[in-house]
Amino acid sequence: MIDVSPGSVDIREKLNAIHLNVFYGSFQAIKDASLKMAAKTVTALIGPSGCGKSTFLRALNRMHDLTPGARVEGEVTLDGQDIYAPDADPVVIRHRIGMVFQRPNPFPKTIYENVAYGPKIHGERDKATLDATVERSLRQAALWDEVKDRLNRSALDLSGGQQQRMCIARVLAVEPEVILMDEPASALDPIATSKIEDLIGELKKEFSVVIVTHSMQQAARISEYTAFFHLGEIIEFGTTTNIFTRPREKKTEDYITGRFG
Amino acid sequence: MASAASSAPSRRLSSNSGVRLRRLIDALATGVLWIMAASIICLLATFIMYLFYLGFHSLSWQFLTSAPTQSAGGGIGPEIYNSFYILVLTLIFTVPISLGAGIYLQEYARPGLFRSVVQFSAESLATVPSIVMGLFGLLIFVFYFHWGFTALGGALTLTLLNLPALVRVTQEALASVPDSLREASIGLGATKWQTIMRTVLPSAIGRLTTGIVLIAGRIFGETAALIFTAGLSVSANHPYELNPFRSAETLAIHLWYTHSESVIPDVDRVGNGSALVLLIMVLAFNIAARLAGSALTKRFTGRSS
16 A cells, blocks of 8 residues: 555655554554655655554653553664664664654653753753854744743743744753654734744755644645544555655545545 | 424523522522531630640749759659650651652552552551550550660651651652652752652642641650650659650650649649640741741742742
């Protein structure tokens, strides 16, 4: 079902899911999903609620390790190395594969402390380096100008959209290679959403972005590749243009034309 | 019926008898619940005022600082000292253990037999009456260890008595920290321990502190567990000793002892004064718990709770 034939989708992959299965107890949430995610591009995961797209995303940096009863089978490779290999360290993996969550989840600390959190846990002590990292990350997240005068105020005082951009800055501060985003704009208003989308457009120049979205317009606007999920399976994968203009699968067409979902 | 209603020429907006009855019941319920809530305040206010009325004229610097005597005119200085001494000693034992156990149960233990057994044990321990715990302390610390009545024995007995409650306080404080914060931290590559130390505990510190200080108030006023363990006397020669291996009558015990056993002539003066001081202290703990909780929350999270 997945078209990986040469010519149609030629991908230099950064992240590669190979025959991935995810179980919650006896329930199989992801069924034999394989997907290549290219370097320095945006890959969108779309599909109706409960189709497994978030579950799939969380398998890409081992967040399921935290969920009691969750089990992952198959491989996910980062530059060819399996992140589920016995000697793969989830702390290192999550350092290289960052994650932005559905709801902004700032720590109840100052803006500065939020952004410096990652570098600090990875051992950075030097104040000047931390200051520089915080500024660079906030600039990258297009938030610096809005917060530079109140870095020592609580991050909880920011608006929802600012909080989410700060959460992106927080991920950028640990200098990941891949950024996973789980419906990062679903809790935000249209203006904040468009800022996040502009930001994603900038980020893909340097990072590989995998984004779950329930908004097909959003997927069309920001992604190069799109995978359509349904009932835990990847029904179709291709360039975003192809998925939205010439879907090959009936289910994909039904979904993008709004016949279900 | 529906068609009858919809075909009626106009439906009135004023209330009919059915609605009036429901509104009456609503008003009654509001009133009754308000009275119940208000009666708690009245009870506390009456209690405090009565104790002030009885005990206020006993209060003096001399009463608060001098030692009790066999004749009239004794004070409660050593008892206040002992109450704090045993409190601090108890907290030194209780806080680390309950923090450790609570963190393990809430953050590490996966649902399973071990966690269930620990949880069940803690809850069972919590239902042991303090007098039973006091007799247990008597058997173990006083007789078996041959310590006699000691401040240390009293503190250890109070530790056993209050551990379950503090474990619960810890668990509830940690459970109040949203999982999204743990995910954020883990997602940045933090280890579990870093996540607990840098995110979970700082976010829970306000509730933790409030819980600990409230339990401190309870320890301060505890009697039954101490009668047979810390004893009923203070040293005549060294009333303010640091040595934990000595009998240490606390303020709450002194209050009980004065009224039930003592032969001093000014029982009422000493008793009422002790009761008032004890009450003020325990109230102070409650107020301090709230202030410290919100101050620490603000300090660690940059925001008022």
